[in-house]
Amino acid sequence: MNGRERIETALELGVPDYVPIMSGMDALVAKAAGKTVREYYSNAETYAKVNISAWKRFGFDEVFVWWPHVLPEAMGTKLTCPENDYPAVSSPIIKTVEDVDNLKIPDPQSDGRLPLVLEAMKILDKKVGDQACICGSTYGLYTDMGNLVGFERLLIETLKKSDVLTKLTKVLLEAKTRLGEAMVEAGCNLIWMSEPMASPPILSVPVYDEVVLPPWNELTRVFKNSGAYTCWHPCGRTKGEYPILEQLLRSEADMISFSETTDIRTVKEMFAHKKCVAGNINPVMMAQADADRIEGETKKIVDYAVGGGGFIFTPGCSIPLDTPLRNVEVMINSVRKHGKYRREVKRVT
Numbered sequence: 001m002n003g004r005e006r007i008e009t010a011l012e013l014g015v016p017d018y019v020p021i022m023s024g025m026d027a028l029v030a031k032a033a034g035k036t037v038r039e040y041y042s043n044a045e046t047y048a049k050v051n052i053s054a055w056k057r058f059g060f061d062e063v064f065v066w067w068p069h070v071l072p073e074a075m076g077t078k079l080t081c082p083e084n085d086y087p088a089v090s091s092p093i094i095k096t097v098e099d100v101d102n103l104k105i106p107d108p109q110s111d112g113r114l115p116l117v118l119e120a121m122k123i124l125d126k127k128v129g130d131q132a133c134i135c136g137s138t139y140g141l142y143t144d145m146g147n148l149v150g151f152e153r154l155l156i157e158t159l160k161k162s163d164v165l166t167k168l169t170k171v172l173l174e175a176k177t178r179l180g181e182a183m184v185e186a187g188c189n190l191i192w193m194s195e196p197m198a199s200p201p202i203l204s205v206p207v208y209d210e211v212v213l214p215p216w217n218e219l220t221r222v223f224k225n226s227g228a229y230t231c232w233h234p235c236g237r238t239k240g241e242y243p244i245l246e247q248l249l250r251s252e253a254d255m256i257s258f259s260e261t262t263d264i265r266t267v268k269e270m271f272a273h274k275k276c277v278a279g280n281i282n283p284v285m286m287a288q289a290d291a292d293r294i295e296g297e298t299k300k301i302v303d304y305a306v307g308g309g310g311f312i313f314t315p316g317c318s319i320p321l322d323t324p325l326r327n328v329e330v331m332i333n334s335v336r337k338h339g340k341y342r343r344e345v346k347r348v349t
Contacts, residue, residue: 003061004189007133007312011190011229011254011276015309019302019339020061021332022135024283024315027086029054032325038083041067044119051120052127058332063124065188066137067117071179072147074112075103084321092150100167103148105175108182118186125187136188138179140195140232141172141215142203151197158203158211169215177222184226191223192257196235200243213247220252231278233257235317245270260285260316268305277305280316281331287323291330298334306339313339 001009001017009016025032030040033050040050051063068087073079079087094100108114117136124134139147145168146154157165180191198212220230232253234241240262241248248256255276258267264279271277281297289297298313305311313335319328 002130003132004130006061007190008229010310010312013273013276013310017340019306019335020312021059021335022062022064022278022312022314023054023058023060023328023332024064024317024319025054025058025060025328026064026066026318028319028321028323028325028328031321032057036083037085037321038081041081041087041113044116044123047116047120048123048127051124055128055132058328059336060332062133062135062190063128064135064137064192065117065121065124065183066192067113069139069147070113070117071106071138071175072144074106074108074114075148075175077147089147092148092153094149094164094168097163097167100164100171103168103171105171105178108179114179114182118182121183121186121188129187129189133189134187135190135192135231136180136183136228137192137194138176140193140198140212141169141176141219142212143195143197144172144176145169146197154197155202158207165211173215173219176219180219180223180228181226184223184228188228190229190231190255192231192233193219193253194233194235199235200241201236201239205243205247208244209247213251217252224252224254229254231255231257233259235259236261241267249274251275255312257314258316264301265304268307268311272308272310276310276312278312278314279305280314283315283317283319283323286315286327286331287320289327291327294327294330295334295337298331299338302335302338 006016006020010020027037029050030037033053055063069079069089076093078090080090081087223230230253236259255278257278258280260280260282268277
């Protein structure tokens with residue numbers, strides 16, 4: 001099997017030859033190629049070349065296409081772009097309901113840096129799309145609402161159940177629908193949605209059920225109807241995703257990616273034969289540990305989750321940019337070493 005076949009088999013809850021790997025490197029691939037983060041995000045050809053180089057060097061099964069905050073930028077926000085860190089939204093642009101009414105729904109083919117994302121995806125699909133899963137990424141609706149209105153105000157508007165929230169949800173659904181469909185047309189096989197601002201420590205479960213889950217499912221249906229698999233990454237970083245496991249099980253995503261704070265045994269047993277599970281080595285540990293510990297932690301996760309199919313190995317979040325590249329190699333080689341599938345979910349007492 002090649003990487004794309006391996007990942008698609010797991011997404012279909014089947015059993016590939018061994019555990020598929022999604023590296024979690026994100027912009028760390030720029031370091032591996034001797035590029036700055038700013039250079040990496042400035043040009044579609046550079047972006048594609050850097051990712052292909054990393055894919056060949058490290059041997060993971062996907063190419064992850066993530067340009068942080070390009071959708072809010074195309075809708076009018078300004079970004080700060082450090083030389084060697086991720087771009088960030090400099091300030092919110094939504095102050096009133098009227099500001100929402102005046103928001104532009106961007107054209108992915110022409111607005112902002114969205115055309116660069118699509119061009120990079122087309123290059124990657126042409127070069128390696130028959131061998132690797134091309135994974136496009138976007139933030140979830142709630143997180144991008146925060147990027148547009150400011151996160152503190154977003155929580156206030158959520159509690160008030162304001163018109164700002166209702167209208168902005170509708171606008172972002174349209175904007176993300178256009179972007180997702182364009183990504184699929186450009187060669188994207190899997191769309192990954194991260195929602196750090198809706199994680200359990202921030203929103204209560206009833207609010208999550210009412211505000212986050214319905215638009216996520218609506219968007220997921222659109223992406224799947226366009227021909228892509230879908231993954232949700234809820235980002236339950238401090239206490240894990242435990243409070244919303246039932247909601248995640250009721251979601252329409254093909255795969256749920258769990259943070260390192262959630263026990264992979266628990267979710268693999270709960271989700272087995274229902275949804276593909278991804279996770280969840282500690283990315284901070286990856287930056288600091290020696291090879292023996294990285295292999296040990298990798299083996300433990302694989303042993304807990306490999307049985308029965310429907311599992312993809314990935315870090316619990318992006319690997320920090322200061323992570324030694326040798327540590328990434330150890331992680332990937334360890335998955336290959338220990339990642340042969342068993343047919344039943346291993347139950348650990």
